[in-house]
Amino acid sequence: MYDKTVRRRRAVLALLVVLSLILLTAYFGESSEGGLHSVQRGFLTVVSPIQEGANKALKPVRDLFSWFGDTLHAKEQLAEVRKQNDKLRKEVTSERADEHGYHELLGLYHLDQLSLNSYRPVTATVVGKSPNLWYSTIWIDKGTSSGVRRNDPVVNEEGLVGKVAQAAPDGAVVDLITDSEVGVSARINGTNATGVVQPKVGEPNDLVLQYLPGGTSANRGENVVTSGTIESPDDSLYPPGIPIGQVSSEGEESGFKSVNVHPLVDLHDLNVVQVLTYTPGSKPAQLVSLQSGFPDLGQTTTTGSEGSQFTSASTSGGSG
C-alpha cells in the first residue's frame, strides 16, 4: 500500500515535470503563429473582457493604493517639472520660428505622407500589465475587431509606448519599448545619424541608443525620435518623428557610439494609449506589405517618401 502511494506520487510529479518541459520546448521552438501561441491568443480572447470588467470594477481600490504613492512622488516631481517648464517655454519660442520653414520643407519633399495623418489611431484603455521584470508588457482592451494588428505602433500623448505583440479580437498585448524583445530605429532629433533604441542592460527603466556612427554629437536633453526605418522584415514600421526620450548621458564608443536615453513616457503609469492602425490601401499599408516581402539580410531598410527608397546599413549611418 505504501509502495503504491510512493509510486503514484513519483509518477504524478514526473508526469507534470515532463509535461512542463514539453510545453516549454514546444513553445520556445515555435513561431509566433504556432499552435501554442494560438492557444494563448484564444485564452486572451476569453480573458480580455473579464480583465476589462475586473479592471473597471476594481479601479477605486487600485486608485486608493496608488494615491499614497502618487502623493509622495508628486512633491519630488514638482520642482523638476517647474524646471522643465521653464526650459520648454524657451524651446517653444525658438522652435515656433522654425516650424513654418519645417512644414514648407516637408511639403516640398512629400515626406509627410508617412506622418500620423496616414494612420487611424485607435484609443485603448490599459487593462493590465506584466508584474515581473522579465516581460515589459501591457494589455489593452482593443484588438483585431478594432483594426489592431500585430506590430502596430502604440503611442500616447508623451511619445512612443511600444508595439502590438499579440492581438485577439477584443484585446491585445503590447510590448513596451523597455522590453528586451523591442528595438526601435531612432535618431537624435536634428541629425541624420540613425541607431537602434533598446533597453539598457542593468537598468530596465532606461534605454540606450546604440550603433550611432562614431563622432555623432549628442547633448544632454536632446530629443530622440523614431527614424521611420526598420531593422528586419518582422520589425514594426514606426512612423518617423515620434518622440522616444531624451539623451541623459553619452555612453561607450568603440567603433559605434551609444547614448543613454531616458524615456519620455512614464511607462509605469499608462492608462490610455493609442494604437496606430492603418486602413487597407493607405500608404502605411502599402509600406507594411512591401516590408513583409523583404528578405531578412540583416540590412537596414529605409522608407522614403514613396516607400521605395531603400538604403543598406552602410549608407544609412550603420544603424543595422
Added chain:
Amino acid sequence: MTLSGSLLARIAVLVVVVVFFQIGVVSEVPVFGVAVDLSPLVVAFVGLLCGSTIGAATGFAVGLLVDLALVQTLGLTSLVFTLVGFWCGRLRELRDPQAALIPLLVGAAATAVSLVGYSLMEFMLGVDAPVSLELLRQIVFGILLNTIVALPMWIFVRRCLIGGLPPDPRRRRRRAYTTGGLSPLSRP
C-alpha cells in the same frame, strides 16, 4: 490524501479567483516598485494542506494559468510551481509542522524558490533580460512582501479548503485530549 469532488472544486475556484485577482488587482498596486505575488503562496499552502500530489498538480495548473494569462513562455511557471507545490506537500507529509510561524516561513521559502527558479530558467533559455541589482532588489522585496501577506493568505486558503479536507485524526485526538475527551482523569 485522496482528492474528493468537493476538494477539487474548491481548489479550482480558489486557483482561478487568486490568479485573476493577482493579475487584475494585486499586480497593479506596486509597493516599493514590486507587487505582491499571491500565486506561489496559494500553491505552497494548497501543498501544505493537501499533500505533495495535489500540491504539485495545483502548482502545474496555477503556472499554466499564469503563463496563459500573462502571455509568457508556456510551461516555465508550471515547472517551477509544480516543484514548489510538491516540496510543500512533502513537508506536510514528512514533518507535519504545527507552529504558528510555519505559513510565514513556507510562504517566504516558496516565493524565494519560485522567483529564483524562474530567473534561473529564463537565463538558461537565453532570454535577453536586464540582469542587475534591480533584479536582486525585486527578488528580495518580493520575498519580504509575500512574507508579510503569507499569514492572511494562509488563513484564507485554509478557510476555503477546510470544508473539503478529510478530518485530520491527529488534530481530532489533540482536541479531544485538551477538552477532556481522552484525558486519563475523565476515564471511569
